[in-house]
Amino acid sequence: MENVEKKLREEAKGLLAEKKVDVVVGYEKGTLPLTATPCFITTPEEADRLVWNPFCVLNLAKFVHDLLSQHHEAQKRVKPEARRKKVVGVVARGCTSRSLVIHLQEKQYGRDELVILGVPCGGYLDEKKLAALAGGEEIREGSLDDGKIAVKTVKGEHQAPLKELLADNCLVCRFNQPVIADIQTGEIAPVAEAEKEYDPVTAFENLPPEARWAYFEKEMAKCIRCAACRNVCPSCYCRICFAEQSQPRWVDIGADPSDTQLFQLMRMYHMVGRCVDCGSCTAVCPMGVDLRKFLKKLDKDAFSMFGHRAGVSMDEPALLGAYKETDGEEFIFEPKHGG
Amino acid sequence: MEKVMTEEQSANAWEPKIVAIVCNWCTYAGADLAGISRIQYPPNVRIIRVPCTGRINPFYILRALQEGADGVLVSGCHPGECHYITGNLTARRKFAALKSFLGYIGLEGDRTLFTWVSASEGDRFAQVIRGVTKAVRALGPARKLVKGI
Numbered sequence: 092m093e094n095v096e097k098k099l100r101e102e103a104k105g106l107l108a109e110k111k112v113d114v115v116v117g118y119e120k121g122t123l124p125l126t127a128t129p130c131f132i133t134t135p136e137e138a139d140r141l142v143w144n145p146f147c148v149l150n151l152a153k154f155v156h157d158l159l160s161q162h163h164e165a166q167k168r169v170k171p172e173a174r175r176k177k178v179v180g181v182v183a184r185g186c187t188s189r190s191l192v193i194h195l196q197e198k199q200y201g202r203d204e205l206v207i208l209g210v211p212c213g214g215y216l217d218e219k220k221l222a223a224l225a226g227g228e229e230i231r232e233g234s235l236d237d238g239k240i241a242v243k244t245v246k247g248e249h250q251a252p253l254k255e256l257l258a259d260n261c262l263v264c265r266f267n268q269p270v271i272a273d274i275q276t277g278e279i280a281p282v283a284e285a286e287k288e289y290d291p292v293t294a295f296e297n298l299p300p301e302a303r304w305a306y307f308e309k310e311m312a313k314c315i316r317c318a319a320c321r322n323v324c325p326s327c328y329c330r331i332c333f334a335e336q337s338q339p340r341w342v343d344i345g346a347d348p349s350d351t352q353l354f355q356l357m358r359m360y361h362m363v364g365r366c367v368d369c370g371s372c373t374a375v376c377p378m379g380v381d382l383r384k385f386l387k388k389l390d391k392d393a394f395s396m397f398g399h400r401a402g403v404s405m406d407e408p409a410l411l412g413a414y415k416e417t418d419g420e421e422f423i424f425e426p427k428h429g430g
Numbered sequence: 431m432e433k434v435m436t437e438e439q440s441a442n443a444w445e446p447k448i449v450a451i452v453c454n455w456c457t458y459a460g461a462d463l464a465g466i467s468r469i470q471y472p473p474n475v476r477i478i479r480v481p482c483t484g485r486i487n488p489f490y491i492l493r494a495l496q497e498g499a500d501g502v503l504v505s506g507c508h509p510g511e512c513h514y515i516t517g518n519l520t521a522r523r524k525f526a527a528l529k530s531f532l533g534y535i536g537l538e539g540d541r542t543l544f545t546w547v548s549a550s551e552g553d554r555f556a557q558v559i560r561g562v563t564k565a566v567r568a569l570g571p572a573r574k575l576v577k578g579i
Contacts, residue, residue, distance in 0.1 A: 300537075301536065302536075303534065303535060304536025304537070304574055307536055341489055347577050349496050349579075353492055353493070353496055353575065356575075357488075357492060359531075360531060363524075363531075364527075385535065388531060389527065392526075393527070411520065411524055411527075412520070413523075414516060414523055416509070416519070418526070420522070422526055422530070422544060423544055423545055423546065424503075424543040424544060424558065424561065426557040426558045426562075427557075427561065
């Protein structure tokens with residue numbers, strides 16, 4: 092891990108010094124123990140702030156999109172001859188690189204506006220699992236040594252192997268190597284148990300419909316519509332989200348449970364073939380809504396129905412932007428003769 | 431033949447309300463043909479005409495369910511016969527994913543139905559409406575995703 096970090100800093104320093112990139116989006120040490128936070132590095136001297144460890148949670152593709160779309164917008168107000176290109180360097184693990192591929196497929200920016208610093212990923216720490224380990228107490232000190240997490244709270248010390256505290260999506264990650272990278276650092280990370288990736292979805296599918304509905308209702312009742320899931324999602328980049336549109340008003344803003352259900356349903360449905368299972372939405376959800384249970388189903392369907400895995404290949408078009416004449420038709424209603 | 435109801439009976443009995451979102455070029459013309467051919471079908475559908483099934487935002491379907499529709503039917507041109515060449519083919523993917531997803535969260539499969547009816551299939555249109563009405567009637571009034579319940 093230290094080697095990756097060292098290499099990452101060197102590469103970032105080099106890119107910034109040679110002015111190949113304007114900014115490097117990466118992670119730096121967080122203000123609390125056992126955390127890392129996204130950061131924007133603009134000078135070679137600052138590159139030493141970069142870190143790479145299992146505390147790096149959020150998908151950085153979101154910030155890349157924000158930076159570039161804001162830049163594109165700003166350039167519209169500049170005389171054509173004075174326009175300049177902005178190049179963003181980004182520290183990308185598997186899921187981040189897949190989100191970048193989705194942006195490229197959807198023509199959000201050009202490949203030449205991007206320098207991808209690929210890093211191997213062994214999964215990140217689930218904050219909620221960590222909180223459970225600390226017994227809900229504030230973590231005063233924490234350390235990661237030899238694959239073991241140790242935390243110190245006012246009430247005592249706790250220890251657990253890192254593997255037990257990894258996020259659910261990381262445990263079954265299929266793409267822990269970046270799918271595209273300009274500069275690759277570090278060794279190839281060990282593969283997670285990807286064959287189990289749809290197990291929870293299959294188990295849920297086998298429940299009776301009423302039990303599934305009850306679970307959906309229960310989970311959605313937790314949602315306070317803070318839109319943190321949307322704001323952190325790299326695939327949610329509309330400038331005006333349907334949730335905030337007033338003409339037409341797609342979804343009401345009342346306290347009726349169906350409004351929240353509809354908001355979540357629609358946001359999730361927008362992820363068909365676009366969700367890379369980076370887990371950012373579940374990581375930031377303040378209410379602990381089990382979004383992944385539903386998002387993973389869309390991922391499963393995209394693969395089982397159309398053989399599509401989100402953001403894996405630059406040659407594939409976006410799932411819902413394309414079609415095949417052989418697409419399945421089992422769901423089409425056929426009336427019996429005479430009704 | 432459908433039973434004739436008195437006003438009093440119809441006020442008390444529950445009748446399914448079905449929203450049919452149909453494409454202008456095939457199914458709407460098919461409905462027209464059913465009409466001019468005087469083919470009888472249940473009066474439970476409210477038809478909304480759109481230019482193409484590819485124009486249907488899946489949110490229309492969810493919104494209809496939220497506003498109290500007991501069932502939503504989407505119908506367009508048969509694959510390969512789209513007026514806009516490929517509108518129904520891209521729509522097919524969207525609807526396949528939507529229907530599967532709604533089934534996954536526990537919504538009854540027959541609440542959202544998708545089919546193809548061409549402009550020359552007035553008879554098929556009537557059959558579809560009969561079939562859909564029967565299926566939705568069997569489910570009873572909608573209780574899930576409905577506002578104010």
